Amino acid sequence: MSAVPKPGYHFEEMQSMLYLNGVTKSFDGFKAINNLSLDIAPGELRAIIGPNGAGKSTMMDIITGKTRPDVGEVRFRDSIDLTRYDEAEIANLGIGRKFQKPTVIESLSLWDNLELALAGNRSVVKALFHKLSGEQRDRIAEVIELVGLAKRAQELAGNLSHGQKQWLEIGMLIMQEPELLLVDEPAAGMTDQETMETAALLKEINRDHTIVVVEHDMDFIKALDSKVTVLHEGSVLAEGRLEVVSANPRVIEVYLGR
């Protein structure tokens, strides 16, 4: 898999790519997120784990503008207050999101899926009169190669296997040229072989992008070899290298204790 060259971002000027401070969100009295604080450095690859109901998806929803927090701070690139924007605006600010269930446009070809995700003006008028430039064509070809689906470019995305859809969706994220990628359970439903390939793919992408990945699969987390945050009941339980975190008695209790 080849590297995708991208305009370099000046990570060093920035303190944190994503910063959550004291975020709380409750649904009908149930605190899905409880005083959650999180700091993702520019260029980082962070894995977030936690049992079901730990608040991982709600956290993603808050970052991407789908849900507004009751209280707390959500900042992107130090200065941008994400709670003031909606999904489309946040996507255009440079945050891409991959859903837990692979979500691609099934009745369009792989190529068209990537073309739609291609960074650029999102207005109605531009879309009506849009024409692909040679450069954009090359970029789509490059990304479809990166995710290993080049041979199937003209097929309908609906014909792909579950794992291939995951890769296509990751490809779509890259097309958006986001600075921050939020990846929700990319290895769900994948074979061991595919899981390892996906971990390698994310590490490859991490060379140019900051990535937050939520996952259950411990082999996958091991393969990522990154800092890990453990969520439990809506807040951070532990944070650090996987070896350290998995030795933490409270983590063991939460995962194995009951």
Place this chain on the structure above:
Amino acid sequence: MSKFDDVFKQSLIGRLLQSDRAGTWLLGALLALAVLVPFFNLVIPADSFLHLPTYLVVLMGKYLCYALLALALDLIWGYCGILSLGHGAFFALGGYAMGMHLMRQIGDRGVYGNAELPDFMVFLNWTELPWYWYGFDNFFFAMFMVALVPAALAFVFGWLAFRSRVTGVYLSIITQAMTYALLLAFFRNDMGFGGNNGLTDFKDILGFSLQSDGTRNVLFVLSALSVAGAYVLCRAIVSSKYGRVLVAIRDAESRTRFMGYRVEHFKLFVFVVSAMLAGIAGALYVPQVGIINPGEFSPVNSIEIVIWVAVGGRGTLFGAVIGAIVVNYAKTYFTGAFPEVWLFMLGALFVISTLYLPKGIVGVVNQYRERLAVKNSANKPQELSS
């Protein structure tokens, strides 16, 4: 000849039709009808067995108006997943705008001979023309309103609905409520649109009598050309990147949002275009049938449009045209032959096409052709392998 070929292929329409064989056939058929129907009606003498009676010209013109309306619905339902159960409202509003112009053209030839007011206003003892009737004396103003009024309603309605993210069944229900509310409003005499009776007793359009065969043929030709024009417009829209965004919204709305598209803007644009097409269909319909009344707002009418599109084949554009014509031909035949069973048949048609023909008539034809292609290639394995 090859030079013409080249020029045609370079043109917008040529490029659009290159990979659209069914569309090419459809446009060819519409243009042929636009020439042949007036020929067989006007040129062939009435006593020849080849003569096309005028009532058939009007009937076919009516079908074409329905086809245009079906195209409008397929554009939003087939490509963007917006199931409007109130599209008849836009059709009726376009029809009323045309009807108002035709009423003003009656002048003092009404029953009461009042040059200032339409008959129904005289009957209601009104003394002056309501302000919203001003300007409809002018043909061009009226034609402008034919598109503008449905567009304005669609804009306001769509803006509110799409911004609040009303989708799916809920959107269908409020579109149905919209057309029902308009039905009730237009039934009222004090709305100033002729109440229960609507607008009728039209005499002429631009000085040409609506009863004359010549005018009827012109209206037929205009209807055929409008369907052809609308088809090309819709095809251009759905083949653009904008059209692919529409499909993306239909298949995975939140994915599209997270890609950074303002879904509500994309929906609003196509909804307004569709409403304008429906309005134009209504405006062509009214002079051909000679009346517009609140019944056109009836929710049942709007549901029928959905059935035409479903039967023809959703998301294909030409399927909508075929569906509208086939179902309405069946309606004409069965309401004549067995009037009491038509509604049951319509219901059965919808159930059958949903259960067994999810892609409509067009889907069945495509399936058959694919099977044929597989059979043909199976018959010639040697040629393929060599």
